Amino acid sequence: MTLTDRYVTATLSRLAEDQRSDVESQLREAIGDAVDDRIDAGVPAGQAERDVLNEMGDPERLAASYADRSLFLIGxxxxxxxxxxxxxxxxxxxxxxxxxxxxxxxxxxxxxxxxxxxxxxxxxxxxxxxxxxxxxxxxxxxxxxxxxxxxxxxxxxxxLPEQRDATVTWGDTAGTVVVIALTTVALVWQQLWPWARTADGEGLPLLDPSLWTFVLPALLVVMGIELAAAIARQMRGHWTMRDWWLNVAVNVAGVALVAVPVVGGEWLNRELFAEIGWPDAATDLTIANLEWGTLAIVAAVAVWDIVDSYRKARRAR
Amino acid sequence: MLDPDLIAQHRQELRRGTTSLACLALLAATPDYGYRLIGRLADLGFEVEANTLYPLLRRLDKQGLLSFEWDTSEARPRKVYATAPAGIELVSLLRADWNRLTEALDRMDRP
Structure with a gap:
């Protein structure tokens, strides 16, 4: 088999059956004429064939050109x-x-x-x-x-995309205020008016009462900072990158404050669960599952808030 | 000083599509086979590679703009292409377009 034969075979193998004989005769004519021309000009036969085929290039590309096939995946x-x-x-x-x-x-x-x-x-x-x-x-x-x-x-x-307003909306601020208020009320409520009591009437809050030494007051402070920032932003009327950095700090602090007791296994009040007898044998859930689930939700909300506030702050620049 | 790559890129854009017109016009004057057509095009300043020209000839033939006859007078059979009536009609249309462009360019103020 000569080089030309191999080249022709390589090209034809990429073409539909009904095109092959037609393309083959044309291709052999093209290669033959070009090689003869070079030999007449004094190039040795073997070298002439190599040169011509090199100039013809990749057989797959040539076949694509014959078949009018695109050489890209999506045009x-x-x-x-x-x-x-x-x-x-x-x-x-x-x-x-x-x-x-x-x-x-x-x-x-x-x-x-x-x-x-x-x-x-x-x-x-x-x-x-x-x-x-x-x-x-x-x-x-x-x-x-x-x-x-x-x-x-x-x-x-x-x-055309809507030109989104860079100003702070009342809805955003109201949402932040409501969430912070509800969380604060819930934290205080579960301590002062616990929904379960021991036999001798002692209240059993949902969260571990020892958290009031640091973690829960710190959470209230963090939420207070967030509240102040949201109100200041509303009064200013637009987002800044500094708002975003503050938001990141507040969110990271909030997640960290929940994460530390969750890792230590002292977020939920074990005594409460012992008193109400749950989780019992009927479930595979553990108290630790609930704690980690809470942390996951808090972390997800924090990540979403960081991403969302970044978009708003960037838009305002 | 213009960047040679930039010139090449704009030249290529300008020439794209002129090869078909040149082939049809040349083959309307004198029927020819592929290899000699490459030579005639080169003499006129159209540098066309074999791997572009042969698929182009086949495409123009499929579109009914060219017709061919086998020349078996030599050892190697060759397809001798001639421009079909439809091809001649297309050449005159495209040539008129080309002339309009040339006239328009001439009318524009030269920098």
């Missing part, structure tokens, strides 16, 4: 639709997975290291799958010679 017609859909789906699906997977692990009673591992691994896997399948569908559409206008809506000015 400019579909790229934006692909990108928007991928980003949208990732934003919808991944947060749901990041909540559901640890919830499932927690219900199964897994340790926190296992939960962390399965959450990171599972979310990543779902993300990779999502990008892969969306890309596969778009690559198929690209090759199916479907017109882009049949699949995507043409762009009009109606699709």
């Amino acid at each position: 400019p017609e579909y790229f934006l639709a692909w990108k928007r859909l991928t980003v949208l789906l990732l934003w919808i699906v991944l947060p749901i997975m990041a909540v559901l997977i640890p919830l499932g692990g927690w219900i199964d009673g897994d340790g926190w290291a296992t939960i962390l591992g399965t959450t990171v691994g599972g979310t990543l896997t779902v993300g990779v799958h999502l990008v892969f399948w969306v890309t596969l569908v778009f690559a198929a559409i690209e090759r199916g010679r479907v017109k882009a206008s049949d699949v995507t809506e043409p762009w009009t000015v109606d699709r």
Whole structure:
């Protein structure tokens, strides 16, 4: 088999059956004419053949050119639709997975290291799958010679994004105030008016009463700072990056204040649970599960708040 | 001093599409086979690679703009392409467009 034969075979193998004989005759003509021309000019035969085939280039590229096949996965017609859909789906699906997977692990009673591992691994896997399948569908559409206008809506000015207001909304501030007020009331309420009592009438608060030596007063102070910051922001009327940094500090402090007693196993009042006889033999849940669940919710809210306030602060710049 | 890459990029954009027109126009004047057509194009300043020209000829043939006959007078059979009536019609259309562009450019004030 000569080099030319191998080149022709390599090209034809990428073409549909009914195109092959036609392309083969043309290709042999093209290579033969070019080689003869070089030999006439004094180039040795073997060298001439090599040079010509090198100039013809990658057989797969040549075959794509013959078959009018695109040499890209997703072309400019579909790229934006692909990108928007991928980003949208990732934003919808991944947060749901990041909540559901640890919830499932927690219900199964897994340790926190296992939960962390399965959450990171599972979310990543779902993300990779999502990008892969969306890309596969778009690559198929690209090759199916479907017109882009049949699949995507043409762009009009109606699709321009809303110019979002950088000012602080009353709704945001009211929300913050209400959440802080309710949490404060709940903290005090569970201590002063506990819903369970021992046989001799002593109150049993939900949270470990020893937390009042430091953790709970500190939480109240942190919430007080957040409240003051929210009101100051409302009066100022717009977000600043300093608001964001303060928000990060407040959230980190809040999570840390809950995390320390949860790790030490003294967030919930063990005496209360002993008194009411729960968790009993009918459940696999432990008090520690409840504590870690609380921490997970507090941490999730804090992360969301940090991300959300970052967007608002950046928009205001 | 202009960046050579920049010039090459703009030249390529300007020339894109002129190869088909040049092929159709040349083959309307004298039918020819691929390799000699590359030479004729090169003589006129159209640098076209073989791996571009042969697939192009086949595409123009499929579109009914070219027709071909086998030349078997030599050891190697060759497809001799000629511009079909539809191709000639397209050449005159594209040539008119091209001339309009040239006139428009001439009318513009030169810098």
